[in-house]
Amino acid sequence: MKEIxxxxxxxxxxxxxxxKIKAGQKKIIGHLxxxxxxxxxxxxxxxxxxxxxxxxxxxLAEKHLQSYCCSPVRGVLEDSLSGRLDFLDGTVFPHxxxxxxxxxxxxxxxxxxxxxADVILPAKLNTRSAxxxxxxxxxxxxxxxxxxxxxxxxxxxLHESIKKFNLIRExxxxxxxxxxxxxxxxxxxxxxxxxxxxxxxxxxxxxxxLPVIAANxxxxxxxxxxxxxxxxxxxxxxxxxxxxxxxxxxxxxxxDDLCTGQRWFEGMIQEDGDPMTAIASRYFDRINxxxxxxxxxxxxxxxxxxxxxxxxxxxxxxxxxxxxxHAFDYPYLKEYLDKEKIKTxxxxxxxxxQSLGQLSTRIETFIHMI
Amino acid sequence: xxxxxxxxxxxxxxxxFIKGNKLLGTRVxxxxxxxxxxxxxxxxxxxxxxxVLKSDITAIVSTxxxxxxxxFADKAMTEIICHGAGAFFMNPEIRGIIxxxxxxxxxxxxxxxxxxxxxxxxxxxxxxxxxFFEVMANALGLKLNQLGDFSLKADKPSKISSICTVFAESxxxxxIAGQEKRENIIAGIHESAAARISSLSSKIGIKEPVMMTGGxxxxxxxxxxxxNRLGFELIMGNLPQENGAIGAAVLASRL
Numbered sequence: 001m002k003e004i005x006x007x008x009x010x011x012x013x014x015x016x017x018x019x020k021i022k023a024g025q026k027k028i029i030g031h032l033x034x035x036x037x038x039x040x041x042x043x044x045x046x047x048x049x050x051x052x053x054x055x056x057x058x059x060l061a062e063k064h065l066q067s068y069c070c071s072p073v074r075g076v077l078e079d080s081l082s083g084r085l086d087f088l089d090g091t092v093f094p095h096x097x098x099x100x101x102x103x104x105x106x107x108x109x110x111x112x113x114x115x116x117a118d119v120i121l122p123a124k125l126n127t128r129s130a131x132x133x134x135x136x137x138x139x140x141x142x143x144x145x146x147x148x149x150x151x152x153x154x155x156x157x158l159h160e161s162i163k164k165f166n167l168i169r170e171x172x173x174x175x176x177x178x179x180x181x182x183x184x185x186x187x188x189x190x191x192x193x194x195x196x197x198x199x200x201x202x203x204x205x206x207x208x209x210l211p212v213i214a215a216n217x218x219x220x221x222x223x224x225x226x227x228x229x230x231x232x233x234x235x236x237x238x239x240x241x242x243x244x245x246x247x248x249x250x251x252x253x254x255x256d257d258l259c260t261g262q263r264w265f266e267g268m269i270q271e272d273g274d275p276m277t278a279i280a281s282r283y284f285d286r287i288n289x290x291x292x293x294x295x296x297x298x299x300x301x302x303x304x305x306x307x308x309x310x311x312x313x314x315x316x317x318x319x320x321x322x323x324x325x326h327a328f329d330y331p332y333l334k335e336y337l338d339k340e341k342i343k344t345x346x347x348x349x350x351x352x353x354q355s356l357g358q359l360s361t362r363i364e365t366f367i368h369m370i
Numbered sequence: 371x372x373x374x375x376x377x378x379x380x381x382x383x384x385x386x387f388i389k390g391n392k393l394l395g396t397r398v399x400x401x402x403x404x405x406x407x408x409x410x411x412x413x414x415x416x417x418x419x420x421x422v423l424k425s426d427i428t429a430i431v432s433t434x435x436x437x438x439x440x441x442f443a444d445k446a447m448t449e450i451i452c453h454g455a456g457a458f459f460m461n462p463e464i465r466g467i468i469x470x471x472x473x474x475x476x477x478x479x480x481x482x483x484x485x486x487x488x489x490x491x492x493x494x495x496x497x498x499x500x501x502f503f504e505v506m507a508n509a510l511g512l513k514l515n516q517l518g519d520f521s522l523k524a525d526k527p528s529k530i531s532s533i534c535t536v537f538a539e540s541x542x543x544x545x546i547a548g549q550e551k552r553e554n555i556i557a558g559i560h561e562s563a564a565a566r567i568s569s570l571s572s573k574i575g576i577k578e579p580v581m582m583t584g585g586x587x588x589x590x591x592x593x594x595x596x597x598n599r600l601g602f603e604l605i606m607g608n609l610p611q612e613n614g615a616i617g618a619a620v621l622a623s624r625l
Binding site: 348357358361362364365368369 | 435447448449450451474485486487488489491493
């Protein structure tokens with residue numbers, strides 16, 4: 001499908017894509033987290049772009065970050081220090097894990113880009129004060145963006161932005177749902193390219209392409225189901241080879257609980273009413289990442305229902321090496337799945353590691369076993 | 371009907387033929403750098419040894435890290451599945467397998483039918499595997515097959531704290547410089563590897579009876595250290611190194 005190819009091309013050469021965005025007189029604000037209030041950045045007239053590591057060798061970042069920081073954090077710093085992110089006009093760091101917090105400090109002190117902001121989001125999302133606090137933090141961030149752009153962010157522009165992001169979310173959900181009904185309808189590597197592309201590409205372009213892809217997928221005769229349905233859980237999965245390994249081993253990716261997947265796009269923002277309150281509300285409704293807290297049961301119940309809804313035979317936890325929040329939650333999530341007799345396997349990945357040889361042995365055995 | 375299994379490991383390539391529930395023969399050769407050539411060579415060698423004609427082989431399953439390279443096999447399956455099938459073929463009572471090969475170590479749990487129920491595998495580091503022992507034997511000026519007997523003569527095993535092959539080697543070299551007895555150093559090496567493998571086994575809650583497979587099963591000193599750690603005796607197959615290839619042949623008969 002030529003629309004899907006556009007996503008692949010965009011993620012293969014992000015700096016080229018960034019150049020095109022800049023040619024349209026748009027400034028680019030980078031970020032590293034699915035909790036980034038992208039709607040505000042877009043409404044301010046900037047382009048919000050999720051940053052992914054280029055997976056180059058770590059040389060310059062070694063001076064700043066220990067090897068026990070996760071590979072995406074070290075990788076993105078390396079990209080910045082070696083000039084690969086010079087297209088950026090600014091960066092925003094929402095409060096998530098410790099590694100990203102420390103990256104934010106190093107980033108600010110290196111002061112490479114014009115705009116810098118920390119958005120100190122609440123970590124506990126189940127208190128009453130969290131909502132008020134959240135709206136205040138977002139209002140503060142809005143002011144910083146207004147200062148940077150030199151113009152006010154109106155409610156009208158916020159409403160438009162919300163609509164745009166809702167359209168993207170709605171269509172990504174639709175594509176996921178179609179694939180969940182008939183896993184294999186779209187290859188894992190294509191699904192990965194579409195989601196990653198949606199995070200980095202021009203939002204207007206994405207909003208134009210996704211409905212076409214969804215409509216085309218609806219028309220395709222689904223392939224007969226040959227394989228075992230798998231759900232992937234974890235943080236950032238920036239390795240198309242990982243999806244291919246699962247598919248080659250006889251697995252079908254039916255759904256995910258990934259920061260670079262469903263967790264980023266699920267949950268719509270209410271389109272009427274006060275836009276700032278509406279944006280803040282979504283953070284409380286959607287499934288949280290392990291760096292945030294909603295309730296003792298929320299994530300456990302969510303992974304079970306995700307596995308059930310997708311008829312998954314097994315769940316593969318893709319843990320990034322040294323990602324403490326996800327590693328901490330893994331035994332808890334596994335316990336929930338064990339109780340339901342859903343088989344699990346955890347694999348630890350380092351983005352710098354390119355060989356999937358040993359990993360494929362484990363994935364093949366797991367898929368054979370379930 | 372004769373079925374063949376070919377296991378291309380990181381250090382050695384193995385082949386096995388079975389007919390019904392009878393093992394016709396096995397063969398082991400070094401893997402070299404070309405997994406396909408190793409596969410062809412070990413297969414042809416076993417045809418000659420067992421006087422079986424290629425046309426008599428009904429199906430072939432390949433396994434091991436080089437499994438995908440064996441283009442004349444009917445199917446490639448992982449060594450974990452094959453070790454399960456191999457151990458069950460040799461002894462249907464077996465519920466657990468500890469396999470220590472050239473660069474991987476695995477603990478496998480089998481159900482009553484001999485299917486893999488759970489498994490754990492070392493991540494990336496080769497500590498406690500065949501390659502680890504090769505490096506250590508080299509540092510101590512011994513042949514790999516001398517390690518077992520030497521360590522059984524130890525009076526006070528040395529303490530090797532590093533879990534990384536490279537760091538453990540430099541630790542061993544400082545011990546040599548400090549004139550520690552070679553027997554004690556080797557016993558220490560075995561204990562450090564045994565600690566690693568037993569933690570892998572406890573991860574999946576291994577159940578007796580447990581069979582030891584893989585080339586490292588030939589090292590008696592290591593086995594003793596591992597049994598001490600686990601607190602139970604391991605069952606030794608006659609052909610631990612060939613077990614994966616035997617399992618592959620069993621799985622070929624089910625294709």
